[in-house]
Amino acid sequence: MEKVKQKDLILYSGLIILGLAAPYLFSAFKVQLTYLCVLIVLAMTWNLQGGEMGYNSFGNILFYGLGMYLTASVQVGMFFPLAEWTESGGEKTFVHTTTQYFQGIGVGLLVSAIIPAIVAGAIGYAILGLRGHYFAICTLGLGIAAGEIAGGIEIIGAGQGFTTPPFPAEIVDVEARGKFFYFLSFFVLVLAFVFVKYIYGSRFRLILNAIRDNEDKAEAMGIQTMKYKIVGWMVSAFFCGLAGGIMGGLIGYIDSTDVAFDGREMGVFMVLMAILGGKGTLWGPIIGATLFHFFKEGLWTFILGWQYVALGVLIVVIVIYFPEGLMGWLREKYPERFGEVIDEKDRKSQVELK
């Protein structure tokens, strides 16, 4: 047991050092690395309720977009009138000083984490009573409805979009912006990982798994399933909101359906990445997100224009042929590594039966 712990320690410290050194080692890819961190956070937290709880949501993009709008609105609204800012390129008339910018984004991120979690808690009781595919379709509807409605609200820019405050010009270091957003997203990633890791070792995860495997029985065993489902969704929403807030600042421009409530990209990505890596495992979504990001960035430039076709085909292939994902495949191949004890006799007899 001691030995395993030591191995883990080496692994984690290695990863943290790699994460901290990454913007210096690959300084040309800082934006890509930030994306990667955000994608991992999204996949990991989607997995918490999609993979562990069995509630496959297409609507976590709702919290992502909400977080994005909230961060930007708070960042602007704290110092300047929001309506005038969005009316006609307010970023030219009003300029954030360095302190204002960082204060704004700090408070904005805090709000963008808490409000989506509260929203998830508030709608959770109604939505999480739906099961299986009804839940999936309902959340799909929620995500798209949010995008359509946000596209009609004047104060956050409506259809013409919302420019988030530009990075303060007083900071002369050209690399500073990239580094700031990278370290911010890396911090959120570490936070999310520590939290998810903690959940994986706790009773909470067992309850979520019980809900996934058979909700009626779990309820019959005296577990208040609704309470745990809501908490599970709130955790997802919390991190989705944070991720959205960071992405809003990084992209610098928020469009209701193409950036914020982007069900066609981010909303699908998070599901796909978790499935690619393996639902219901700690490392699956992380590996899935990394692989997916490399595939996306490496290949998409070569198939310009065809990337959505490739994405669609990829979804179909992954879902049909690898529904268990990479970790599921490894688990089948090397069950001993995952701590499963296999009775050799039983295994052989099963093979013969086939």
Next chain:
Amino acid sequence: MDFLIFQAPMLMVQASLDGILLGILFALIAYGMALQWGVMNIINIAQGDLVILGGYIAYTMYLAGIHPAWGVIVSPIIMYFVGWALYKLVINKVVDRDLFISILATFGIAIVFQQLMNFIFGADVVVAQSEYGTTMLFDNSVTLPNSKIFSAVISLVYAIALVVYMKKSKLGRAIRATAQNARAAKILGVDTEKVYAATFGINAALCGIAGALISITLTLHPYVGLPYTVRSFMIVIVAGLGNLPAVAISGMGLGLFEEFADYILGTEFRIGAVFMLLVFILVYRRFKLSKKREYLK
């Protein structure tokens, strides 16, 4: 918010007639959805994109100089084979599996379809002119495009024809048997694989008809498929599987809701209202069932 509609009775008549005629069209798409859901137990997110593809077939005919109304005959024939090919390529692998897998797989198909249509037909909003003129009612205060009446009539004709076909023909009987119990049907000599392919083909053909009608009554755009999927899904969960009169009535109800939402909330919230209605219907049914300690299955 704009409540002008409640002060002008003629506006109300206009919205109601528009809604009902539109609703019949939605019901046709929903009937296809109910068919494949009932028989194959899959939810097809690409339903709306099949509709749009059917519409583009009619639009292509219109560009070639043929009257787009002929699309209601040509489009289903082509779409039947598209559906059949789609079944053989992808759908047959998701039939017996978890519904979530079918949702995600058809979501992938939807993305591919959208993008291919975008390449082939361009990203512009297009409409095929039927030049049927308009009917004026109540001293010219209510205008009704004849193409809408045409589309409602054609939808009804096809729906009734399909019901008769399902009742009388051998394939129809096989489809109904498979829907009741696929295993038993297989034992009694029904080639279920063939039945599934035919069901999906018929569904696609229905989408083709609806698409051809949409191309002359509404507008086409490669990315507007999903709202049609959601509308048909909504109609099916309200009406239940295989209950045609209920499908027609809830289709009309949805059409009415949309037209009124359009007037009251404004056109920019129309699609948003449709998706919110879906959420409300699901939540309403969930609370209704949870009183009996049941849930939507």
